[in-house]
Amino acid sequence: MLPSVYWVQVSAEFQCRACGHASPLNYLDLDGSVCCARCGLDQAFAQSSWREALEHAHAVADLAGSAEGRHPSAWLSIASENPFKAVTSASHHQSGFAVERGMQVPQSMVITATLAEPKCEACGVALAFQRIGPEVRSSCPRCSQMRGYRLPPNAQSFAPGLVGVMTAEHRSDQPITRVADDRDKPGAIALTCPSCGGGLQVAQGERVVTCDYCHKSSRIPEKTLFRLGGANVQPEPWWLAFDGPSKTRRLLERDPALPADLGGVNSDIQAVQSPKKKRLTPLDLALVVMLPLLCLLVAGALDYFVLQELGITIPL
Ligand SMILES: [Zn+2]
Numbered sequence: 501m502l503p504s505v506y507w508v509q510v511s512a513e514f515q516c517r518a519c520g521h522a523s524p525l526n527y528l529d530l531d532g533s534v535c536c537a538r539c540g541l542d543q544a545f546a547q548s549s550w551r552e553a554l555e556h557a558h559a560v561a562d563l564a565g566s567a568e569g570r571h572p573s574a575w576l577s578i579a580s581e582n583p584f585k586a587v588t589s590a591s592h593h594q595s596g597f598a599v600e601r602g603m604q605v606p607q608s609m610v611i612t613a614t615l616a617e618p619k620c621e622a623c624g625v626a627l628a629f630q631r632i633g634p635e636v637r638s639s640c641p642r643c644s645q646m647r648g649y650r651l652p653p654n655a656q657s658f659a660p661g662l663v664g665v666m667t668a669e670h671r672s673d674q675p676i677t678r679v680a681d682d683r684d685k686p687g688a689i690a691l692t693c694p695s696c697g698g699g700l701q702v703a704q705g706e707r708v709v710t711c712d713y714c715h716k717s718s719r720i721p722e723k724t725l726f727r728l729g730g731a732n733v734q735p736e737p738w739w740l741a742f743d744g745p746s747k748t749r750r751l752l753e754r755d756p757a758l759p760a761d762l763g764g765v766n767s768d769i770q771a772v773q774s775p776k777k778k779r780l781t782p783l784d785l786a787l788v789v790m791l792p793l794l795c796l797l798v799a800g801a802l803d804y805f806v807l808q809e810l811g812i813t814i815p816l
């Protein structure tokens with residue numbers, strides 16, 4: 501994977517508007533609705549909630565842990581305003597409502613972003629990544645376990661810098677169990693094997709099922725876990741990969757291409773002063789002073805040798 505790409509660990513949840521419980525968001529559920537893991541209600545989810553949450557994750561990945569962060573500008577310093585310089589993890593809490601498609605949609609997402617690299621589940625070593633379009637392939641240097649993960653097709657419209665995702669629901673190398681209404685039991689669902697169409701028997705809490713007939717395994721989509729009964733979906737950490745500087749960094753650097761009002765994205769950051777120039781380092785100063793001197797010296801020496809060669813002496 502290109503060196504400019506970097507990962508951040510996230511964990512997220514939202515408050516269900518029916519039962520009021522916090523329900524985990526363990527993947528990029530960008531289709532406009534989310535399902536409560538406690539009561540099963542499918543409810544509208546604001547696009548701006550994801551936009552803000554993804555920008556928060558990008559900002560933490562880009563800015564946390566050091567004064568200038570990961571993508572320091574050569575001339576501008578953000579050290580005095582970087583809100584994440586002293587932390588390696590930060591949460592973003594949403595409240596209020598967003599008006600989208602003529603509807604008032606509550607914003608109740610809480611996302612915590614932490615500087616952490618994805619590791620192999622089996623042996624705990626850092627994974628190697630390869631990026632192929634919207635897909636990221638991971639491989640473990642020790643146990644050689646390989647996996648593929650794919651971003652939702654509309655992910656770029658939510659976060660332009662988002663280039664990868666790593667969590668079970670986005671696996672591209674594992675088929676998804678087929679879900680249909682159970683013809684014998686009204687309201688219940690029946691799961692079938694995506695390879696052979698055979699009926700699947702699922703044990704309590706099982707997420708990946710192996711078919712009794714063709715022995716191929718498939719993953720049960722998280723949104724159907726509640727309908728299977730006894731769903732106990734817990735918040736699980738997952739990972740996002742970003743490329744390039746975050747919007748928050750560009751805001752702190754007062755990028756003129758950026759609108760002054762980012763519409764709720766990191767509204768706690770005040771971009772009112774003019775950009776601060778970085779102080780020149782001793783190395784910069786040395787270059788500024790020494791470079792012209794060096795040029796003069798070289799030109800003088802050349803002149804001297806050329807004149808000597810031509811046998812010309814300049815009377816002083
Ligand atoms: Zn609920």
Ligand SMILES: [Zn+2]
Nearest residue numbers: 620623640643
């Ligand atoms: Zn491994």
Ligand SMILES: [Zn+2]
Nearest residue numbers: 693696711714
């Ligand atoms: Zn099968």
